[in-house]
Amino acid sequence: MNGLVTRLKANARDYGIVFTAIALVIILSTTTTTFFTQQNLVNLFDQMVVVGILACAVTIAMIAGVIDLSMSAIAAVSAIIGATAMNAFGIGPGVVVAILVGVALGAFNGLAVTYGKVNAFIATLATGMMFRGFAVVITGGQIVAINNPAIADLSKRGPILNITWASWVLLLVVLITGIMLWRSVYGRTLYAVGGNPAAARISGISVGWAQTSAFMISGGLSAIAGVVLASRSVSAQPSMGTGLEFTAIAAAVIGGVSFAGGHGAIWRAILGVFLLQMIANGFNLLGLPTTFQQVVQGLLILVAVAVDQLIRRRKS
Amino acid sequence: MNDEFLRIDNITKSYGGNTVLHGVSLTFRTGQVYGILGENGAGKSTLIKIISGLESADSGTITVDAETVHFGAPRDALARGISVITQEQTLVLDRSVAENVMLGHLDRKFGFVSERATRKRFDELRDRVGFTGLKAGTPVRSLSIATRQQVEILRAIAHGSRLIIMDEPTAILSSVETEQLLALIRRLAATGIVILLISHFLEDVLAVANEVTVLRDGTVTFSGPAEGQTTQTLTRHMVGRFVDADHREPAPVPADAAVRLDVRGITRSDGIGPVSLSVRAGEIVGMAGLIGSGRTEVARAIFGVDHSIAGEVWLDGERLKLSTPREAIRRGMAMVTENRKEDGLSLIQSIRENATIIVRRKYSRAGLRTVGKEKAAVTVATKLTEVKASSIEQPVWTLSGGNQQKVLFTRWTMKQPGVLIVDEPTRGVDVGAKAQIHQLIRDLAAQGIAVLVISSEIEEVMGLSHRLLVMRTGRVVNEFRWGEADRQQVIEAAFGGVPAPAGEGETL
Numbered sequence: 022m023n024g025l026v027t028r029l030k031a032n033a034r035d036y037g038i039v040f041t042a043i044a045l046v047i048i049l050s051t052t053t054t055t056f057f058t059q060q061n062l063v064n065l066f067d068q069m070v071v072v073g074i075l076a077c078a079v080t081i082a083m084i085a086g087v088i089d090l091s092m093s094a095i096a097a098v099s100a101i102i103g104a105t106a107m108n109a110f111g112i113g114p115g116v117v118v119a120i121l122v123g124v125a126l127g128a129f130n131g132l133a134v135t136y137g138k139v140n141a142f143i144a145t146l147a148t149g150m151m152f153r154g155f156a157v158v159i160t161g162g163q164i165v166a167i168n169n170p171a172i173a174d175l176s177k178r179g180p181i182l183n184i185t186w187a188s189w190v191l192l193l194v195v196l197i198t199g200i201m202l203w204r205s206v207y208g209r210t211l212y213a214v215g216g217n218p219a220a221a222r223i224s225g226i227s228v229g230w231a232q233t234s235a236f237m238i239s240g241g242l243s244a245i246a247g248v249v250l251a252s253r254s255v256s257a258q259p260s261m262g263t264g265l266e267f268t269a270i271a272a273a274v275i276g277g278v279s280f281a282g283g284h285g286a287i288w289r290a291i292l293g294v295f296l297l298q299m300i301a302n303g304f305n306l307l308g309l310p311t312t313f314q315q316v317v318q319g320l321l322i323l324v325a326v327a328v329d330q331l332i333r334r335r336k337s
Numbered sequence: 338m339n340d341e342f343l344r345i346d347n348i349t350k351s352y353g354g355n356t357v358l359h360g361v362s363l364t365f366r367t368g369q370v371y372g373i374l375g376e377n378g379a380g381k382s383t384l385i386k387i388i389s390g391l392e393s394a395d396s397g398t399i400t401v402d403a404e405t406v407h408f409g410a411p412r413d414a415l416a417r418g419i420s421v422i423t424q425e426q427t428l429v430l431d432r433s434v435a436e437n438v439m440l441g442h443l444d445r446k447f448g449f450v451s452e453r454a455t456r457k458r459f460d461e462l463r464d465r466v467g468f469t470g471l472k473a474g475t476p477v478r479s480l481s482i483a484t485r486q487q488v489e490i491l492r493a494i495a496h497g498s499r500l501i502i503m504d505e506p507t508a509i510l511s512s513v514e515t516e517q518l519l520a521l522i523r524r525l526a527a528t529g530i531v532i533l534l535i536s537h538f539l540e541d542v543l544a545v546a547n548e549v550t551v552l553r554d555g556t557v558t559f560s561g562p563a564e565g566q567t568t569q570t571l572t573r574h575m576v577g578r579f580v581d582a583d584h585r586e587p588a589p590v591p592a593d594a595a596v597r598l599d600v601r602g603i604t605r606s607d608g609i610g611p612v613s614l615s616v617r618a619g620e621i622v623g624m625a626g627l628i629g630s631g632r633t634e635v636a637r638a639i640f641g642v643d644h645s646i647a648g649e650v651w652l653d654g655e656r657l658k659l660s661t662p663r664e665a666i667r668r669g670m671a672m673v674t675e676n677r678k679e680d681g682l683s684l685i686q687s688i689r690e691n692a693t694i695i696v697r698r699k700y701s702r703a704g705l706r707t708v709g710k711e712k713a714a715v716t717v718a719t720k721l722t723e724v725k726a727s728s729i730e731q732p733v734w735t736l737s738g739g740n741q742q743k744v745l746f747t748r749w750t751m752k753q754p755g756v757l758i759v760d761e762p763t764r765g766v767d768v769g770a771k772a773q774i775h776q777l778i779r780d781l782a783a784q785g786i787a788v789l790v791i792s793s794e795i796e797e798v799m800g801l802s803h804r805l806l807v808m809r810t811g812r813v814v815n816e817f818r819w820g821e822a823d824r825q826q827v828i829e830a831a832f833g834g835v836p837a838p839a840g841e842g843e844t845l
Contacts, residue, residue, distance in 0.1 A: 204708070206701045213694045216683025223642055223672060223680055224694050224748070225663035284685045 037328060038277055038292055045299050053306040061302070063184055067176065069291075069298050070191045071246045071262070075269035076276075076290040077198045078242035083273060084202065085235035086215035086282030087134060087141040091126070091149030092266040095240050096247030097156045099123040100257035103248055104165045112169055119244045126152060127240020131233030141232075149266075156259035164258040167251065175252040187249050194242065199287035211235060216283025271318070272297050275325040296321065341403070342367045342531050343388070343419070343500055348397035350383055357383045358555045360397065365500065370522055370532045372542035372563060375552035376575055376767040381535050384552070385502055388533075389421045390414035418499035422489045424508060424765070428477045435459040435473035438492045462495055467524060481629065483514040490521070500531040507541045508765055511628040511793050512828055519545045537767060538794075539568040551575055572768055586819060587621060587803050588783060594618040595653070597787035598670075598756040600639055603648030609634045609811035611648060616756065616787035621778065623802030624791045626831050631811040632791045633675050636758050639789075640672045641665045653755060666695060671754035673745050675761045675791075677738075681745050684734040688726055689715045691733050692747045714751065722747045723773050739763075739770025746777060757781060760791045775801060795827050807831050 049056040075092050082089045103119025110118075126148075133144040175187045202208040213221045214231040222228050246265075251257040269290075276293030278285030297318055304314045343365045350358040357380045365371055375381045386392040388399070390408030399406050401417045408414045411421075428437050439455050456473045463471055468487050477485060486506060493501050503522075507515040515538075522532050522545050536542050542549060543563055551559040551574040559574040594617040604610035609631035616622045624632045638645040641660040650657040652668045665672075674680045682691050692715050693700065700711040715729050724743045726736060733741055742762065749757060762778060763771040778801060782788045792798045798805055805822070807815040807830040815830040822830075 200705075204705045206697050206704055206706060209690070209694070209697045209706065212686065212690065213683060216686050217680070219680035220674075220683055221694070223640070223662050223674055225661075225666040226694075227663065279685070281685075283683055 049303050055306050065302050066188045067185045069294050070187045071250050072268050073191045073294045074194050074242050074246040076272045076294050077194050078239040079269045079273045080278050080290040082235050082239045083278050084215045084285050085211040085232050087232050089239045090145040092243040093262040094149040094152035095123050095126045095243040096262045098152050099244030100247035100251040101156055101165050104167050104257040108168045119248050120241050123240040123244025124237045127237040131236035135229035135232050164256050166256045172252045173255050212283050271322050340367050344400040346398045348394045350394050365531050368526050368529045369547045370526050370545050372546035372549040373535045379552040380555040420493040420498040421502040423504045426485055430478040434471055434475050438495050482509050502533040504535045507538050539571050590620045599651035601649045603638050603645050605638050606646050618785045619782050621782045621788045621802045623798030623805040625798050626808030630808040632808050669755035671749035672758040677741055677745050682733050687730045688744050689729045691744050695752050718747045718751050739766040756787045758789045
C-alpha cells in the first residue's frame with residue numbers, strides 16, 4: 022500500500038497529462054455537438070499520423086539522450102527518393118527504398134554525434150540543412166509526382182474500426198516502438214544510455230552504438246512519416262514537412278518525455294500529439310480565431326515543462 | 338570572545354505529515370567551531386537550510402545579533418553574514434580565482450569591470466586570510482578540488498560572512514588536505530568567524546570543533562563541549578546504540594587460494610604506473626594514497642574505462658585481450674565507481690532498472706524482458722545488500738546516499754563477479770550504512786571474490802584489507818599487512834615520509 026502511494030506521488034506527472042487530456046475531451050464533447058462524432062474523431066486521428074510517427078522517433082532519440090533536428094529533412098529526402106523508386110519499381114519497393122534511405126541518413130547522424138563527438142543538437146541542425154539541400158539538388162527544386170495513384174489510398178478508410186490506412190500505420194508504429202521501449206532488452210539499453218551515459222559505459226554498454234542505432238530508427242521512422250506525407254499529395258518535394266520535428270519534440274515534451282534523457286514512453290508522446298491536435302481541432306469546432314491557436318499550443322509547452330520542473334524541485 | 342551571533346529557538350519543520358525537526362534550539366557564538374552530527378535523515382540538512390534561508394521554519398525564531406530575523410530567501414541570510422559551502426561546488430569554472438571570489442563585488446570604472454582594482458582587493462583579502470597559495474589569475478578549472486574549496490571559503494569571506502556553514506567539506510579531500518582544511522578552520526575561527534561543520538567524519542569534527550551538536554530524528558540528543566567526547570560516545574548519541582569501530586581482523590585467506598586478479602605493470606599515458614598487484618580469491622586488498630596519487634586512475638585502467646599504454650591484466654590465469662569495460666565484465670570483473678551520481682547510477686530510474694542493467698539479457702526471452710523474473714531476482718539481491726526502500730520500483734534519487742551505494746553494489750553482485758573493484762565504497766554514507774557496506778564487502782570476499790578496495794579514508798582500508806597498498810605519484814610505494822602499520826605510518830608513506838622501496842612501482 023505504502024509502495025503504491027509512493028509510486029502515485031512519483032508518477033504525479035503521468036496523471037497530470039492524462040487528466041488534462043480527459044478534461045479537454047469532456048470540454049469539447051459538451052461544448053460542441055461535432056467533436057464526439059465518428060467523422061471528427063477519424064479525421065483527428067488521421068491528422069495525428071505524420072506528427073505521431075515523428076513523435077515516436079523523437080521519444081526513442083530523447084530517451085537515448087540525443088535529439089534529432091533533421092527528421093523532416095530526412096522525411097523529405099526519403100520521400101523524394103522513395104517516390105522516384107515507386108515510379109520505377111512500384112509502391113512496395115519504393116517504400117522499402119524510402120525507409121532504407123531514412124535509416125542510412127540516421128546512421129550518418131549517429132556517426133557524426135558518437136564518433137565525430139559533435140553535440141546532437143548542433144550535428145543534426147547541420148545535417149538537417151545538408152539533407153534539405155540534398156533534396157533540392159536531386160529534384161532541381163521540382164515536385165516529384167507519384168505515377169501510381171494507389172498511394173493515395175492511405176487516406177482512405179480501412180475495413181476495421183473505420184479509421185484510415187494511415188492511422189493503421191501510426192498504430193503499428195506505436196505498438197512496435199512502444200513494446201520495444203517498454204519491454205525489450207534493447208529498450209532498456211537506450212534508457213540506461215540516456216539516463217547516465219558514463220554509468221552505461223562502465224556497465225559494459227556500447228553507448229556509441231546505442232545512440233547510433235537510435236538515430237537509425239529515428240531516420241527510418243522519419244522516412245515512413247515522409248511517405249505518408251507524400252501520399253496526401255501523391256507527390257514529394259524538397260520543402261515538404263519543414264519544421265514538423267519541432268511539433269513532434271513539443272508533443273513529446275508535453276507528454277512528459279524528458280529532454281534530459283532516460284525517461285519517457287511512447288504513450289506519453291502520443292498523448293502529447295493528441296493534446297496538440299485536440300487544441301487545433303477545438304479551435305476549429307468552437308469557431309475561435311485560429312490565429313490564437315499557436316499561442317495556446319506554445320503556452321501549453323511552457324506550462325508542461327514548468328510543472329515538470331516544479332514537481333522535480335519539490336521532490337529534491 | 339563569547340558573544341552570541343546567531344540563536345535559533347524552538348525550530349520546528351515538517352514536510353507533508355513528516356516532522357523532521359522537533360523544536361530545536363541552539364546558540365552559536367563568534368569565533369567558535371560547531372560540529373553538527375547525525376545520520377542521514379536526522380534533520381541536519383533541514384536545519385542548515387533553515388539557517389541559510391533556503392527553507393523557512395514552521396515555527397520558532399531565528400535571532401541574529403540580538404535581533405529577530407526572518408529569512409525568506411538565501412540572499413536574506415547572506416545579507417546577515419551567513420553563507421553555506423556545500424558539497425557541490427558553485428564556482429564558475431572558466432573564470433579566474435579573483436573573479437570568482439569577487440563575484441557580485443567587482444570594481445567598476447566607467448561601467449566596465451576594473452580588473453586592476455578587483456585584483457588589488459583580492460590580493461589584500463587573500464593575504465589577510467592567509468591563502469597565499471592562491472593566484473588571482475588562475476582559471477578555477479585548473480585547480481584541485483581542495484584548492485577550489487579555498488576559493489569558495491574566500492568568496493564567503495569576501496561577502497562579509499560571519500558564519501560559514503560547511504557541509505561535508507572533508508568528504509572529497511585526502512587525509513593531508515583534510516588536515517590543512519582543519520587548520521584553516523581554526524584560523525578562521527580565531528578571526529571571529531563562526532563555523533558550522535556538518536560531517537560524517539567524526540574524527541575531523543572532534544579535531545576542530547569547540548562544541549558538538551548531535552541530531553537524531555529531528556531532536557537534539559547531545560549538545561555540549563567537544564572536549565571529553567569520543568567517536569564512540571558521539572556515535573552512541575547518533576544511532577542510539579553503541580557501534581563498535583569496525584576493526585576486526587579479516588578472515589584469513591586460505592594459503593592455496595588462487596590468484597584471481599593479476600595486474601602486471603599497468604601504465605597510463607598520464608604518467609601513472611607502472612603498477613603491479615595481485616588479489617587472491619577471498620582476499621581484500623586496499624589501496625590508500627593522497628588524492629592525485631593515481632589510485633582511481635589505476636582502477637579505471639584495470640577495468641578498461643581508461644586506456645593504458647603498457648601492462649597486462651590477467652583474470653583467473655587468463656590474459657584480458659581487450660581493454661574495455663565490456664570485456665572486463667564479460668570476464669567476471671566488476672567495479673563500483675567512485676562517484677555514484679556521475680558514473681554509477683541513473684538517478685531517475687528505479688532500483689530495479691539500475692540493479693539489472695548489466696544482467697538485462699539474463700532476464701529476457703527473445704529480446705523481450707521477463708519482468709516477473711527480474712523483479713524476483715532484484716528482490717532477493719536487494720535483501721542481501723540490505724537496500725532500504727518501500728519498493729524496488731522506487732526511483733533511485735529518492736534514496737539516501739547509503740542506500741544508493743547499496744543499489745550500486747546490488748547491480749554488480751547480481752552479475753556474480755570473480756573480481757570486484759570498489760572505489761570509495763562509503764563516501765557520503767551515514768554511520769549505520771557504512772558498517773553494513775563494510776560487512777557486505779567482507780561477505781563478498783568470503784564467497785571467494787577477489788576484492789580491491791580504494792578509499793581516501795585510511796581507517797576504512799586499514800580495517801578492511803588483508804593487505805594495504807599505498808600509492809604515491811602514480812606508483813605503489815608501500816605494502817602493509819593487516820595490523821602491521823598504524824594510521825601515522827600509512828599517512829607518512831602516502832605523503833612520502835618513508836623512503837620508497839627499491840624497484841619502485843613493483844609490489845612485493
